[in-house]
Amino acid sequence: MSTRSKEFSQLAKECEKDLRDLVNLPDNYAVLWTQSGAFLQFTSVPFNIGGSRENTATYVETGHWSMEAAKEARKFINVAPAWKPQQEEYLFTLPETEELNIHKDSKYVYYCDNETVHGVEYHTPIVTEGVPVVCDMTSSYLTKPIDWDRVDVAISSAQKNLGPSGITSLIVNKDLLGRKRDDTPIMCDWETQHNCGGFYNTPNVFALYLCGLTLKHLKKFGLEFYDDLAKQRSKLIYDVFDSSNGFYKNKVNPKHRSRINCQFTLKSKEEDDKFLKAADEAGFLFLYGHDKYGGCRVNMYNAMPLEGAEKLRNFMKQYQDEQERL
Template identity: 40%
Template sequence: MTQVFNFSAGPAMMPKEVLQQAQAELLNWQEQQTSVMEVSHRGKLFMDLITQAEQDFRQLYYIPENYKILFLQGGARGQFAAIPMNLIGKKNKALYLTSGHWSATAAKEARLFCEIDEINILDQDPELKINRLDFSDIAEQYDYVHYCPNETISGVEIFDIPKVGNTTLVADMSSTILSRKIDISQFGIIYAGAQKNLGPAGITIVIVREDLIGNARQETPSIWNYAVQAKSDSMINTPPTFAWYLCSLVFKHLLKQGGLEGVEKCNQEKANLLYQYLDESSFYKNNVVKNNRSLMNVTFTTGNDELNAKFVAEATKAGLQALKGHKVLGGMRASIYNAMPIEGVQALIQFMKKFEAENN
């Protein structure tokens, strides 16, 4: 049987070792002769699990003590609404930096709750490129500044942190979280859907500085109110316990791999390998400048829609799954999150060479 490599942008592949452990414990977790999905979320064993999960996540990211970690539901889209409901204050306005589909979607949702200014920081001609990151001259007039460090659809990543002075910086890190080291103290809020690097779909992590908690507008639903969730251990309703459990296993797995130092080195190696081949090829093209090429989502095209469709179909038969690009952009996209081994990237390049030789 051909080995399968899953390049899905999300829900994405998870570490094999984590899935094997979950499989082994599925019917008998913690010697309880029952599944983790079947125990009380407020029982001692599960409370111990979430306490340890938070400690492991803090250790991975070196999260300062003055930040709360919330494990919520509703995905990143839920946070698109929760953030203005919790953060809009005396200035009554937010700034959204748009660099692609998801940052623009966040801005559109925020308009339902507050006044915003929107600045497009992406140049598209001749290649995709971030054109500005210093907003220290205007940021003080806003309650917060929001951006998305990694756009999964276009494969654009912002490695430098925007300059916003003393204004609260908010980041949607759904597709880049835990892929490389960052300085958490530079942010007021970081949020991320789990289905890329953290675990399965169904749970969302919010890292929020404590001074930003407790300022929600009166009509904010309890499920989106950070103060309510923080006081309730993210459990004002029954949480997605199995997703939380799987995230806890992922955190331990990453710590065993040497933490984010080792993770970042591996991700850089994988991305460099694939981009080097794309640069050497006259058959495929990546349309992002080198300084903004995503470590997680590598986009490419043959420039021919029929050839692109043939590539995806034949790649799937060869065990290289989910390489079709997003419908917004087309082409191909290889999502190479933490769980993707370098052997998967090598197998993809081998196939790309074969396809190029047969179709050039």
């Protein structure tokens, strides 16, 4: 299909409409589809809304992905930390709005809604007074309604709940377009992409087509349904941890437990490995944690039915019983 064809522009139009309907997006927000994942947007944010290299932006570092974003941003702007966690605390809890220290000259505040690796999630968005908010929603996108009064830029790599990897949904408050630095690389340039209908270079047509199918499916149920489903699924798993007398350990502050990524460890790395092997043999695949941090993790995106979580719950209980009988 030619990307200049009317078929493609119809596809793009429908995707945008379905996305707008699904997330209830106000008209003053632009919808862009970009490539190179959320990572390219880690670079793009300071170029588009940070202004000059001497300016400052506040980053709420709460785990792996916000730390990656801040690390990249530091190349292009001064990064002010929003809170000072106790050692390693950031891995298990989140600062509430009142605990945040937003730099007085901050060009924007950046945070991650759901830390996929560390399993912490903001259940109510952070609030700032008059400072644009950039939110990485990659792993919680389309799993709950979004409060657009609290978010100016939403970055979401598609591969969790929207479509295949290689396409990213980027939503930008149009008031922020026009603030870019002169040396903004073209593929990072939101304003130019917006001005040419959302696509500057050859788009990933097939990925967009798949996103379109997913959006139509999600629209049949709505985001409240997926929020409820995520809560039910994750409760099943957290209940296993909480009733296991420490056999399965999850250190996340219960207030901030992710509905999507439930991370845990057993008594030792050897016990983690033994559990993972048994789970794999029983057909429960990919329960290992992130390469860098180890442990185990249950990732449950929109496509996971409640029955999937129930089966895993039963397996985990049975595994504990068997191990304790040895």
